[in-house]
Amino acid sequence: MTTTTASTVTERISVERPFFAVEFFPPKDDQGEADLWRAIRRLEVLDPAYVSVTYGAGGSSRDRTVRTVERIATDTTLCSMAHLTAVSHSRDELRHVIGSLAAAGVRNIMALRGDPPGDPLGEWVKHPEGLEYADELVSLIKRSGPFCVGVAAFPYGHPRSADLESDTEKLIGKFRAGAEFAVTQLFLEPEGFLRLRDRVAAAGFDQQIIPGIMPLTSEKTFHKGPELSGSPLPESLIERLSPYSGDPKSFRPAGMEVTGELCERLIAEGVPGIHFYSLNRSTATTELVERLGLADGGPGPTAGEPVAAMPAAVRA
Numbered sequence: 001m002t003t004t005t006a007s008t009v010t011e012r013i014s015v016e017r018p019f020f021a022v023e024f025f026p027p028k029d030d031q032g033e034a035d036l037w038r039a040i041r042r043l044e045v046l047d048p049a050y051v052s053v054t055y056g057a058g059g060s061s062r063d064r065t066v067r068t069v070e071r072i073a074t075d076t077t078l079c080s081m082a083h084l085t086a087v088s089h090s091r092d093e094l095r096h097v098i099g100s101l102a103a104a105g106v107r108n109i110m111a112l113r114g115d116p117p118g119d120p121l122g123e124w125v126k127h128p129e130g131l132e133y134a135d136e137l138v139s140l141i142k143r144s145g146p147f148c149v150g151v152a153a154f155p156y157g158h159p160r161s162a163d164l165e166s167d168t169e170k171l172i173g174k175f176r177a178g179a180e181f182a183v184t185q186l187f188l189e190p191e192g193f194l195r196l197r198d199r200v201a202a203a204g205f206d207q208q209i210i211p212g213i214m215p216l217t218s219e220k221t222f223h224k225g226p227e228l229s230g231s232p233l234p235e236s237l238i239e240r241l242s243p244y245s246g247d248p249k250s251f252r253p254a255g256m257e258v259t260g261e262l263c264e265r266l267i268a269e270g271v272p273g274i275h276f277y278s279l280n281r282s283t284a285t286t287e288l289v290e291r292l293g294l295a296d297g298g299p300g301p302t303a304g305e306p307v308a309a310m311p312a313a314v315r316a
């Protein structure tokens with residue numbers, strides 16, 4: 001099938017019922033490419049609102065982002081979004097990448113500053129002819145054409161932010177620069193997300209903030225996710241999941257139950273949808289989409305309505 005889906009993410013997420021979306025990363029080799037496309041094809045039939053592809057630290061991985069997102073835009077029915085970062089790019093190089101995305105039919109870009117290559121918490125050194133913060137990239141993209149732009153949000157604050165208030169102000173600065181929605185860093189309990197949403201609403205901004213959720217399929221995702229994201233690892237969840245430690249088969253359904261409950265709570269709190277960090281797999285996302293009734297035409301709940309508990313998803 002060769003169709004170009006011209007819809008924007010904003011159009012796709014401005015819907016009455018909760019949606020789901022999926023994030024991928026560009027594959028490193030042929031096997032990774034095959035795995036990714038198997039996942040894309042399996043998820044395509046569930047009609048995600050959009051799928052996004054992350055942008056790497058440099059070189060060939062960046063070309064692979066553009067190629068992957070281009071292929072999704074031309075070979076699938078999906079609404080695609082490319083991530084783009086300011087790391088090691090001059091303004092001219094950024095304009096060139098934006099031009100390549102436009103030529104490939106990509107209308108949606110997630111504008112990010114990115115992290116210093118090698119050490120995410122290392123010193124940020126801006127390219128001498130580049131950009132300092134993501135709000136500048138939002139402006140550059142918006143000046144480059146009719147793109148729909150999303151940005152990152154941090155329920156527990158970005159690790160470089162002094163406090164939650166200044167962190168929220170910077171997010172609002174990205175909305176002021178033209179960003180139409182935000183996707184959050186992964187988190188394991190809803191409170192930080194809900195408070196962030198309240199702070200943004202109290203400041204008078206109504207852009208959608210989409211929770212980013214990583215399915216807890218393994219102990220590694222449970223521990224590594226918070227470590228890399230800066231979100232807290234709640235003591236109650238450590239206790240709840242500790243009986244399954246060292247036993248991947250029993251950890252998975254227990255972790256997926258935790259993820260399902262978190263998504264249910266967020267949907268009951270009226271989130272517009274869920275952005276799943278898929279790690280280029282389809283099984284866990286599919287299980288959660290089915291559990292939550294988020295597939296197109298499914299019997300899903302209306303945003304704001306509580307969701308009845310459903311059985312734990314177990315890997316086939």
Ligand SMILES: Cc1cc2nc3c(=O)[nH]c(=O)nc-3n(C[C@H](O)[C@H](O)[C@H](O)COP(=O)(O)OP(=O)(O)OC[C@H]3O[C@@H](n4cnc5c(N)ncnc54)[C@H](O)[C@@H]3O)c2cc1C
Pocket residue numbers: 053054055056057083084085110111112113114115132133134135151152153158159160161162166167170173174183184185186212
């Ligand atoms: C949904 C999502 C997707 C991501 N995808 C990728 C990806 O594809 N590739 C990748 O490399 N990384 C990705 N990241 C990680 C992201 O690049 C890092 O977290 C990065 O450190 C912050 O990016 P940002 O766009 O939020 O930066 P910014 O919004 O620029 O914020 C960075 C820091 O500077 C502060 N700040 C922001 N604006 C200003 C300003 N005007 N003045 C003073 N201070 C300011 C902020 O409060 C924050 O502390 C993603 C993160 C998320 C949440």
